[in-house]
Amino acid sequence: MTIAGAHAGAMTGLRRLISGAMARDLTAFVLPGPSVARSMGLDLAGSHLRVVGTPRHASVLIVVGPLPAGLRDAAAVIYAQMPRPRAILALGAGDIAPLPDAHVSAPLTRAGLQSGLADLRRVIAAGAFRADTGEFTAPALEVRVEYTCPMHPEIVRDAPGDCPKCGMTLVPRETASNGHGGHDTPQEDTPSPAGHAHAGHADDAGGEGPYICPMHPEVVSDVPGKCPKCGMFLVTAEEVESHGHGHGDHGQGHGSKAQGAHMHGDPAAGSAQMHHDVPDEAHHGHEGDGDHCGHGEQADHAGHTGHAGHGDHSAAGLDGIEPHFMSMVELTEGQPRSSDGLQMEWIEAPFGPFFPGLPAGLHLNLTLDGDSVAGSEVRSLVGATELVDGPQMTAGDFVERLAAMMPLSPAAYRTLACAAVEEAAGVEPDHNARRGRAAAVERERIASHLGWLAEFGLQSGFLWLAARAGALQLAVGNADIDGIAAQAGAIRRLIRRVEAAPLMRMRLRRIARIGKDAPASGPVDRARGGGADARAGDPTLIALGFEMRVRDGGDALARLRLRCDEIAQSLDLIAAAGRIAVPRLPDVGRVSGEGAARIETPRGAASLSVKLVDGKVVEAELDTPSDVNIALVETVTAQQELGDALSAVASLDLSPWEVRG
CATH class of the missing domain: 3.40.50.12280 (Rossmann fold)
Incomplete structure (x- = not known):
């Protein structure tokens, strides 16, 4: 060969x-x-x-x-x-x-x-x-070129030109495409007030030469004009002396913001990329108040005069330190103090919408003060779908639509839709149907809580919990009454192991406490020593032996334990029901009327009202537990270390599909 x-x-x-x-x-x-x-x-x-x-x-x-x-x-x-x-x-x-x-x-x-x-x-x-x-x-990753003023980063243009505030030549920079080929909102064009250091136009100069560049004081001219180095309008020496403290610091103060605030383009795409491979520049610049990084008197605090932060400025820097050096005193001047009394530069840290351990479809943006959370913003990227699809939507199609809209708990929302339509039509399901529906919702509660345990185990580092809870969730998700009974022993053993795990207690105790005055729903509500449960008013469930479970503490550990309690109780309720039946809507004909229903989903109480006209659903209004609990994100993450903050958000068990607001 x-x-x-x-x-x-x-x-x-x-x-x-x-x-x-x-x-x-x-x-x-x-x-x-x-x-x-x-x-x-x-x-x-x-x-x-x-x-x-x-x-x-x-x-x-x-x-x-x-x-x-x-x-x-x-x-x-x-x-x-x-x-x-x-x-x-x-x-x-x-x-x-x-x-x-x-x-x-x-x-x-x-x-x-x-x-x-x-x-x-x-x-x-x-x-x-x-x-x-x-x-x-x-x-979302396509790059385009835009032009901005180094002194006024809020001035952004799609073409070259001069800054309308100071006359400085706009400089190009690359930025992520926002998918629209331009800027979503018009940028500020308002001239600076007369007398402000930035209003350095030639016709505003009150004195007579010489004229110098505020950015390059070595450029001197006997007549008004523009700087040959940066294109900025020349001003008189008197104006530089009287307004010098506002100029250089302003440029330094917004420098990192100019790099960070306009780079994200599409927030959804940026979040996805943040989770995996975040460009370094994504961590620069707090998108809040511009004075985080120094204006005005900051140069005096650091021992500088004139234009702190630029090496070619006439500034009396500290001995042995270049004039362009920016100390931590200047960087953090004006920022709020942390809980430990220190002032640090804040950064933005986005997570989601596909971050492991957090609800899929959730975009979480944390403002980090060192390693603790100073602020948070959260929203669902799933988007609220219209409940009624056109004027000719049959009641049966409406039930199917609502169930499909909620992939994490379709049985509960199918039951809710059936109950609201049946009340509007004056239809009453029989005794066996009510018991079978109740058992179907309880089966979904078991599967949903197990799924939450799996995701929570993944996020918290308990991989054994993620694997075992996920496998049991699949085993019971569509199981019949005999299948539930066959898995009951394994589920109860897992619950006992979770409750006995010392590392679990150490990891979750006192994290993300929620007081009784904050509105909450479902297990989040009942894990703080009281609360409400829509099942408490359901005669069918009361006949099956339902009693509301509560836990004290209001922290992440209490929420975990309460969900374990509810899993065990749901096993008992299913056994008492003796049958599981997926809700099916009977033929309501061409009836007209209005109806409402309320049900305890795995995440809390959901209510629905509908209006029927000739058997068609023409109006519907839905309230969900995640709409209530998502407002708690700021409370449970405030002043938490980053890892604890993510665990806190996970402990709420939010469904982005339920968020309607």
Whole structure:
């Protein structure tokens, strides 16, 4: 055999070996998240998949169900970060643009997952050594050039020019595209007030020469004009002396903001990228008040005069320190003090919408003062979908629509919709139907709380809890009465282990306490020594032996223990019901009327009111527990260390699909 032949044979064998390994060991990043996949009954861990928490380690992007419009740009960023070769498996997803077309599409079922993975392994094996891997650029990551004033970073233009405030030549910079080809809001064009240091226009100069540049004092002219170095209007020496303290510091004060405040483009895409590979510049600049980094008298505090922060300024710096040096005194001057009395430069740290351990679809932005949280902003990127789809929506279609809108608790919202429509139509379900519905909601409560335990275990570092709770969630999600009974022992053993774990108590005690005066719903409410439960007014559940469970403490540990209590109670209620029946809406005909219902979902009380006209749903209004509990994020994260703050948010068990506000 020739050397060339031996080399070709070796390469062929290597290709087969690597392709076979890739086909057997796929690493997957799941959208919107593993919690959504489990709630839909998909056993990813049992399908010879290794689910990873970063797209940098994934070869497959699995899209589970329809991807909300608010998450699509972030999903495109995720795919752009994946190494080649890569592929997309879409399970009941439909249109996934701006992602490329899925390599394999399959139904959103367990059988669809297995068949889709089989096809996907063949695609991966065939394309492992393909020269053309296909280019893809997420629209949110496209870079464009904009122009800004170094002295006034709020002045931003799409074309070159001069600053309308100081006349300085605008400088170019690259920034993330916002998807609109321009700026979302008009930038400030108002001239500075007369007499302000920045109003250095030639026709405002009150005295006679010489004229100098505020930025380059070595530039001197006998007549008005513009600086040949920076393009700024020349001013008289008297103006520099009287207003000097406002100029250089202002430029230094906004320097980091100019780098950081306009770089993010699409917030959803920026958040997705922050989770995985955050550019260093994303951590610079607090997007709050501009005076965080020094104006006016700060130069005097640091021993400088004139234009602190610029090396070519005529400034009397400290001995041995260059004039451009900015001390921590200047950087933190004017900022609020931390709880420990120190002043530090604040930074913005975004998390989500696909951050492991946090609810998928949630965007969390924390303002960090050192390693503690000074402020927080949170919102759902899922977006609130209209409840009523057109004037001819039948009652049955409405029930299906509401259930599909809430992928983390479809049975509870299906039951809620049926109850509201039935009241509007004057229909009363029989005794067995009510007991079967109650058991179906309790089964979903068990699965939902187990799913929360799995995500909470992942976020808190208890991987044994994440694996065991996730497996039990899949086992009970669609189980019948006998299946629930078969898993009851294992579930109770897990609960006892969780409650007895000393590290769990140490990790969660006294974290994220919520007082009784703050509005809350569900387990978050009942874990502070009281609260309400919509089941307390349900005759069917009372007949099954329901009694409201409460826990004292109001912290993350109390919320965990209360959910464990409710899991055990739900097992008893299902056993007492003796049957599980998914709610089905009877034929209501062409009836007209109004109805309302209230139900205790796994996350708290939800209420729904509907109006029927000739059997069609024409109006509907929904209140959800996550709409109430999301307002607690600021309370539970304030002054917490970063790790505790993330655990605090996870302890609320928010569903971005429920957020309507």
